[in-house]
Amino acid sequence: SQTIHQWPATLVQPVGSPLSLECTVEGTSNPNLYWYRQAAGRGLQLLFYSVGIGQISSEVPQNLSASRPQDRQFILSSKKLLLSDSGFYLCAWSDQFVEAFFGQGTRLTVV
Amino acid sequence: AQSVAQPEDQVNVAEGNPLTVKCTYSVSGNPYLFWYVQYPNRGLQFLLKYITGDNLVKGSYGFEAEFNKSQTSFHLKKPSALVSDSALYFCAILSGNTPLVFGKGTRLSVIA
Numbered sequence: 001s002q003t004i005h006q007w008p009a010t011l012v013q014p015v016g017s018p019l020s021l022e023c024t025v026e027g028t029s030n031p032n033l034y035w036y037r038q039a040a041g042r043g044l045q046l047l048f049y050s051v052g053i054g055q056i057s058s059e060v061p062q063n064l065s066a067s068r069p070q071d072r073q074f075i076l077s078s079k080k081l082l083l084s085d086s087g088f089y090l091c092a093w094s095d096q097f098v099e100a101f102f103g104q105g106t107r108l109t110v111v
Numbered sequence: 112a113q114s115v116a117q118p119e120d121q122v123n124v125a126e127g128n129p130l131t132v133k134c135t136y137s138v139s140g141n142p143y144l145f146w147y148v149q150y151p152n153r154g155l156q157f158l159l160k161y162i163t164g165d166n167l168v169k170g171s172y173g174f175e176a177e178f179n180k181s182q183t184s185f186h187l188k189k190p191s192a193l194v195s196d197s198a199l200y201f202c203a204i205l206s207g208n209t210p211l212v213f214g215k216g217t218r219l220s221v222i223a
Contacts, residue, residue, distance in 0.1 A: 006154075034210055043215040044155075044201065090154055098162075099145055100211055102154035 002027035006091045006103030013110055019064075019078040021106050023091030026072065031093040033074040034100060035066055038088040050074060086110045113138040113206040117214035124192045125222050132187040132217045134202030143205040144185040146176055148198045149216075155201060161185060172196070192221045 006023045013019060025031050035047040046059045048066035056066050063082050067075045074091060086109050092100040115136045124130045136142055143162050147155040159170025166178040176187045187200060202214040 032210070036213075042199075044213040046210055046212075049210045088152075092155075094211075098143065098205065099157050099160050101157060102147075104154045105152070107152065 002093075002101070004091065004093055004101060004103045006106060008106060009104065010107045011109070013081050013108065015083055015110055016080050019076070019081050019085070019108070021076040021089055021091075021108075023074045023076075023103055024072055025093045028072070028093070028095065030071060031095060032100075033068060034092040034094075035074065035076050036090040036092065038090060038105075044090070048076070081110045083110050113142065113204045113209070113212055115144075115202045115204045115212060115214040117200075117202055117217045119217050120215075121218045121220065123220045123222060126194055127191050130189050130192040130196070130219065130221070132200050132202075132219060134185045134187065134214060136183050136185060136202075136204050138204060138206045140206050144176075144178060145203040145205070145211065146170065146174070146185075146187050147201045147203060147213075148172075149201065150198050158187070158200075192219075194221050194223050197221045 003026045034049045036044045038044050050056050050068045064078050089106045091103040094100040145160045146158040149155045159168050161168045161178040169175045174189050197220050199216050199218050201216050203211045
């Protein structure tokens, strides 16, 4: 069966520091991968999605970037965090553009 | 572009009573519609989906949803609510070759 791993679960980082969140999927090949951000326990904002290695689509301009160095690995990064980057970050995968399955999320607090 | 609306930020229901969480959508083609649930500090869990076929879709934990094309709605329902159903519920839509688009979420509170 397929599983998705996302880490760390919580992270506290100072303003101006770099960020790297990692997500990996097991049990499937060539998945579509997504990064979402959820602010204040409410709606989900799609940040990035990828349909293949090295193929990244960005949905909104921001202080973040994403990379897909391997088929089942998706990384969310920032060179310098801002206070406004705080939030709950969710990684997800799907076989095609049908239902997505989510990781457990990373709570990022920028101080 | 497709979109979903969840008109209620909060729904309160007594335990044992039926519950409904509303969702309406806008799309130019045929939609794929989904419901997800989120418990505090957790990822989203898939509940059910409508792709085609029977308008009444049954999902996990006793939930069901009815696709209504004329009203462009996909309301989530459960005949008898449990306190453990209290969570944040998201409706989502997919149309064409694009990722899921989520509604803003509805917080369900089931009171004992």
